[in-house]
Amino acid sequence: MASNDSIKKTLLVAVALCIVCSLVVSGAAVLLKPAQVKNKALDRKSNILAAAGMLEPGQSSAEIEEKFVSRITPKIVDIEAGRYTTELGVANFEQRKVAKNPETSTDLGDADDVANISRREDYAIVYLVETDGKLDKIILPVHGYGLWSTLYGFLALEADLNTIAGFGFYEHGETPGLGGEVDNPKWKDQWSGKVVYDEGEVAIKVVKGSVDTGKSGAEHQVDGLSGATLTSNGVTNLLKFWLGEMGYKKFLTNLKSGEA
Numbered sequence: 711m712a713s714n715d716s717i718k719k720t721l722l723v724a725v726a727l728c729i730v731c732s733l734v735v736s737g738a739a740v741l742l743k744p745a746q747v748k749n750k751a752l753d754r755k756s757n758i759l760a761a762a763g764m765l766e767p768g769q770s771s772a773e774i775e776e777k778f779v780s781r782i783t784p785k786i787v788d789i790e791a792g793r794y795t796t797e798l799g800v801a802n803f804e805q806r807k808v809a810k811n812p813e814t815s816t817d818l819g820d821a822d823d824v825a826n827i828s829r830r831e832d833y834a835i836v837y838l839v840e841t842d843g844k845l846d847k848i849i850l851p852v853h854g855y856g857l858w859s860t861l862y863g864f865l866a867l868e869a870d871l872n873t874i875a876g877f878g879f880y881e882h883g884e885t886p887g888l889g890g891e892v893d894n895p896k897w898k899d900q901w902s903g904k905v906v907y908d909e910g911e912v913a914i915k916v917v918k919g920s921v922d923t924g925k926s927g928a929e930h931q932v933d934g935l936s937g938a939t940l941t942s943n944g945v946t947n948l949l950k951f952w953l954g955e956m957g958y959k960k961f962l963t964n965l966k967s968g969e970a
């Protein structure tokens with residue numbers, strides 16, 4: 711009888727174990743993929759609703775889905791033209807893929823690359839909240855580099871297209887407790903009611919320290935993140951970019967005059 715300690719048997723057991731384990735891991739990855747995709751989509755919808763102040767605590771995934779479908783209208787914007795386009799459908803639109811593809815994005819020179827993103831997508835998906843056909847709010851996807859990572863978020867504007875309804879990031883890799891404080895609800899609460907433009911120029915910014923509410927210009931300012939000026943600057947820069955000439959400014963101007 712062959713000994714169980716033989717090299718052949720040891721190798722056989724090791725190989726069999728590897729095969730079984732890899733089958734379990736890859737099987738789990740394949741089986742869980744649809745759930746992951748669904749959860750990611752749900753998370754995105756929650757963040758869009760949250761930016762617009764329409765997400766209530768404790769809402770179930772079915773309630774979030776229902777609210778999103780009934781209240782939010784996604785549309786694609788041609789950023790360069792500053793108008794809606796039907797060239798691309800909303801169903802399979804993936805903005806990050808659009809941004810990576812040289813055919814559907816623009817290489818930003820150093821002078822224009824305020825948000826430190828290298829390329830800007832030529833098309834973006836925006837989300838409208840309408841009541842009786844009238845615009846209530848618009849939610850714009852924004853992104854830009856902080857200290858360690860690209861921060862991805864949604865900025866909601868009121869119908870005047872100048873007052874911020876809400877702002878939040880759904881993905882970033884900044885340090886918890888420092889740059890990661892962009893997720894602190896108290897910090898996020900400050901954005902609502904702040905004003906983006908001052909005489910046509912992007913004036914909204916994160917200041918160093920606290921906003922002096924008695925001084926003029928406070929309506930364009932949000933408190934800095936303590937010990938995280940670099941992330942704070944990243945947030946200012948990404949807003950400057952996306953609300954400026956290379957971002958949504960042309961579209962917002964056209965939307966205001968009914969020409970989008």
Ligand SMILES: Cc1cc2nc3c(=O)[nH]c(=O)nc-3n(C[C@H](O)[C@H](O)[C@H](O)COP(=O)(O)O)c2cc1C
Pocket residue numbers: 857858884885886888889890935936937938939940941942
């Ligand atoms: C481990 C480590 C992680 C840090 N993470 C961040 C960060 O996520 N965001 C940030 O702005 N600063 C971060 N900092 C601090 C920056 O290096 C820098 O000191 C800070 O942004 C300056 O802001 P202050 O002038 O408000 O102190 C980190 C520092 C260390 C040592």
